[in-house]
Amino acid sequence: MKPPPSGDAPPARARLEVPRLWASFGYAWAGLVRTWQSQPNFRIECTIGGLALALAWWLEAGLVPVLVMSALVLSLEVVNSAIEAVVDLACPEFHPLAKVAKDAAAGATLLAAVFSVLVGLVVLGVPLWGKVRAAWDFLTSI
Numbered sequence: 314m315k316p317p318p319s320g321d322a323p324p325a326r327a328r329l330e331v332p333r334l335w336a337s338f339g340y341a342w343a344g345l346v347r348t349w350q351s352q353p354n355f356r357i358e359c360t361i362g363g364l365a366l367a368l369a370w371w372l373e374a375g376l377v378p379v380l381v382m383s384a385l386v387l388s389l390e391v392v393n394s395a396i397e398a399v400v401d402l403a404c405p406e407f408h409p410l411a412k413v414a415k416d417a418a419a420g421a422t423l424l425a426a427v428f429s430v431l432v433g434l435v436v437l438g439v440p441l442w443g444k445v446r447a448a449w450d451f452l453t454s455i
């Protein structure tokens with residue numbers, strides 16, 4: 314943990330140290346593992362993101378939009394769980410502002426999820442429909 318800033322003096326420029334950088338990755342990874350363990354929504358979103366990526370690869374459709382939207386939803390879910398933890402720490406009792414913070418964080422994730430479904434429909438819907446029609450034409454022609 315960093316010491317609290319003292320006075321008005323500008324902070325000394327921190328040196329780039331490999332062990333510290335490595336430790337930071339470790340803390341970030343621990344945050345992801347904890348989110349995976351404690352947030353069922355995160356596990357569901359990881360699964361849907363993986364399936365959407367596999368579908369995009371199979372359909373040879375836009376991998377990049379699917380990757381970007383998956384990254385957005387998953388990142389926001391991690392931030393949402395961080396906000397929940399901070400709110401619970403700062404305000405374990407019911408408070409209207411705690412509700413505002415938690416609902417807004419959840420709303421951000423929901424917004425990204427809705428838009429990712431729309432992007433998925435636009436990017437994957439047409440080629441998927443093409444495959445379905447081709448399979449249907451093949452089946453009805455034999």
Ligand SMILES: Nc1ncnc2c1ncn2[C@@H]1O[C@H](COP(=O)(O)OP(=O)(O)OP(=O)(O)O)[C@@H](O)[C@H]1O
Nearest residue numbers: 352354397404405406407408409411412415416419
């Ligand atoms: N301290 C609080 N004060 C006011 N309202 C709260 C408080 N804690 C939670 N709430 C309300 O309850 C809702 C659910 O809160 P909770 O912490 O259970 O989050 P959750 O969305 O269920 O998250 P999780 O993914 O952990 O299940 C919040 O969105 C908020 O409306």
